[in-house]
Amino acid sequence: MNQEYEDRYCLFLDILGFQSHVDETIKGGNKNKSAMTFTKLKGALDQISVDVHYRDAVEISGKLRSTSRRVTQFSDSVIVSYLRNEPHGTGVTSILMDVHNLQLALLQRGILLRGAITAGQLYHDEKLVFGPALNEAVALERLANYPRVILDGEILDEAGLKRSPSPSLSRTINSMVAEDFDGLFYIDYFNIHPDDFNEDWVDVQYYLEKLRAVVKGLSNKKDPSIKVKHSWLRTKFNLMAKPFQKSGYKTLGICTVPEDDVALFQEIKPF
Structure with missing residues (x-):
């Protein structure tokens, strides 16, 4: 392992409301099916561990090659990093995929995430992680404000990703x-x-049903900071749900829902 800083992409990820989730596991959450329990919370943390410790390889020119991924997980926080000079921009694409997969998996458990992705000098091995890139990621995470993982537009540019992508029928x-x-x-x-x-x-x-339930579940919270997060979530959900409903649940984004599955989505209504 290199004994100096390396130029790395750095993800700092945090579970929103973790203290409240922990408190809920002690205060008789079992009486309410939607409440957080010890089993649910531990399952969510286990899910994070599984999703960031997948097989450490990517396909390049038809061959599987190990990546430079490093992972540190503690309590409600996760740090993932990749070398910035991974071939074909696989470092930044891998870290974006890590975030995307975690968001989808954790939201289905009622867990929202917030975080930031930066690039810069970082030391990251099996035991230690520190450096300017992590400091910046922690500071940027606090500015995220809403349940979102943010990144600098320059990271997209240097990876060759477009800021305003054209619609595609396949996931990109x-x-x-x-x-x-x-x-x-x-x-x-x-x-x-x-x-x-x-x-x-x-x-x-x-x-989508779980996503709607999470948004709705925050609607009766009195904490001003939660109200702000709920407003953001509600706006984003409606931007997706309104055109979906208007299409008769036949078109999600630019994808056509199979005719036999249209009836599944009748309860995915905007707020």
Whole structure:
């Protein structure tokens, strides 16, 4: 292992409301089916571990090659990093995929994530992680404000990703990233694609149902900071759900829902 800083992409990820989730596991959450329990919370943390410790290889020119991925997980936080000079931009595409997959998996467990992706000097091995890139990621995560994982537009540019991608019937890395109202780029978990679920529309419906339930569950919270997050979530959900409903649930984004599956989505209504 290199004994000096390396130029790496760095993801700092945090579970939103983790303290409240922990408190809920102690305060008789079992009486409420929607409440967080010890089993649910541990399952979510286990899910994170599984999703960031997958097989450490990518396909390049038809051959599987190990990546430079490093992972540190502690309590409600996760740090993932890749070398910035991975061939063919696989470092940044891999880290975007890591975030996207985690968001989809954790949201179905009622867990929202916030974080940031930066690039810079970082030391990251099996035991230690520190450096300017992590400091910047932690600071940027606090600026994310909403349940989103943000990244600098320069990271997209140097990876050859387009800021305004053309619509595509197949899932692309470009289509996973969106520009928000404040000019920050984030990994978009509202703009889902059937490819995210192996083209299983039942799983797509289940995800959207869980997403709607999470948004609705925050609607009666009195905490001002939660109200702000709920407003953002509601706006994003409606931007997806309104045209979906208007199409008679026949078109999700630019994808056509199979005729036999249209009836699955009748409850995916905007707020």
